[in-house]
Amino acid sequence: MLTSFLLNLLRIQGFVLIIPWHSGEVKKTSIRKGRALTIAVALGVTTTSLFAASAAPTLAATPVARAVKLLPEAPRGIFVVGCRFSHTASDDPIVHPGMTGMSHLHQFFGNTSTNANSTTESLLGASTTCGEKNDKSAYWVPALTVNGQPVAPIRASVYYRGAKNKSVRALPNGFKLVTPRGDATTFWTCKVGGVATKRSSGAGDVPTCTGDEQLSAHVRFQSCWNGAADSSDHTSHAVYPGRRSVCPSTHPISIPALQLNVFYPRWVRGGPDLTLSSGNAASMHADVFTAWTNGRQKVLVKKCLNRHRKCGAARLV
Numbered sequence: 001m002l003t004s005f006l007l008n009l010l011r012i013q014g015f016v017l018i019i020p021w022h023s024g025e026v027k028k029t030s031i032r033k034g035r036a037l038t039i040a041v042a043l044g045v046t047t048t049s050l051f052a053a054s055a056a057p058t059l060a061a062t063p064v065a066r067a068v069k070l071l072p073e074a075p076r077g078i079f080v081v082g083c084r085f086s087h088t089a090s091d092d093p094i095v096h097p098g099m100t101g102m103s104h105l106h107q108f109f110g111n112t113s114t115n116a117n118s119t120t121e122s123l124l125g126a127s128t129t130c131g132e133k134n135d136k137s138a139y140w141v142p143a144l145t146v147n148g149q150p151v152a153p154i155r156a157s158v159y160y161r162g163a164k165n166k167s168v169r170a171l172p173n174g175f176k177l178v179t180p181r182g183d184a185t186t187f188w189t190c191k192v193g194g195v196a197t198k199r200s201s202g203a204g205d206v207p208t209c210t211g212d213e214q215l216s217a218h219v220r221f222q223s224c225w226n227g228a229a230d231s232s233d234h235t236s237h238a239v240y241p242g243r244r245s246v247c248p249s250t251h252p253i254s255i256p257a258l259q260l261n262v263f264y265p266r267w268v269r270g271g272p273d274l275t276l277s278s279g280n281a282a283s284m285h286a287d288v289f290t291a292w293t294n295g296r297q298k299v300l301v302k303k304c305l306n307r308h309r310k311c312g313a314a315r316l317v
């Protein structure tokens with residue numbers, strides 16, 4: 001009777017009771033309601049201790065019982081599409097469609113056919129350099145230059161991130177987006193073995209890589225959408241979320257938050273004099289033109305982003 005009474009009391013208070021059992025086994029009674037807390041109770045705990053923990057769960061932990069607040073938010077789900085560098089061209093099918101050679105020089109990843117005349121249909125029918133072969137999307141950035149000559153990047157990783165505590169909508173095919181330029185959008189790192197050893201404070205503050213460090217550019221896309229496939233400036237149909245990751249009423253639809261990470265040859269050292277075909281380092285930006293086959297992006301969004309799972313490489317999911 002007493003045990004049943006105590007469990008009901010804990011259930012009302014919103015606790016999870018975890019009791020050590022035989023041979024180190026743990027017997028767990030899950031009671032989830034209201035504010036989630038956890039109490040670990042050792043064998044032989046007195047009823048006084050249990051009542052004390054229930055009455056004052058925020059008191060400092062003792063050797064007998066302790067209360068631990070669970071994480072208030074679910075983690076953000078992630079999947080990653082890795083794409084080799086494809087080609088360089090002075091084309092931009094978003095800003096200058098049908099106008100070959102009118103753009104500053106761009107470096108393209110993913111779809112191998114991307115040019116000024118690209119359409120959703122042409123992208124869907126072409127090949128890709130991405131490991132996830134259903135991703136026929138085109139991703140591109142301004143060309144990095146050294147002494148006025150373009151330097152071919154090695155590869156790019158495209159991170160698709162979900163939202164905390166809510167679902168996101170998969171991007172439709174034919175969706176076009178250009179990121180704004182500035183410190184809120186772009187940063188640079190020097191990495192060794194995938195670990196950042198130096199990081200810029202903004203878009204124009206490029207670190208100088210040394211030794212085995214490799215220069216990388218990181219550009220973050222907007223993730224709140226108004227439902228339009230494009231806009232006159234190719235930017236304003238999507239915006240960044242506000243405080244607490246909340247989308248504004250003008251752009252209420254949460255979409256995957258893309259981040260394009262571009263990796264350059266190790267001999268490119270970066271530094272304050274780094275230049276791009278679009279200007280100085282602060283002019284870095286990125287474009288995406290989506291084209292996925294076989295409903296694969298929707299599957300990945302459902303399995304990874306909306307279940308708040310860190311899936312890693314999309315091709316392995």
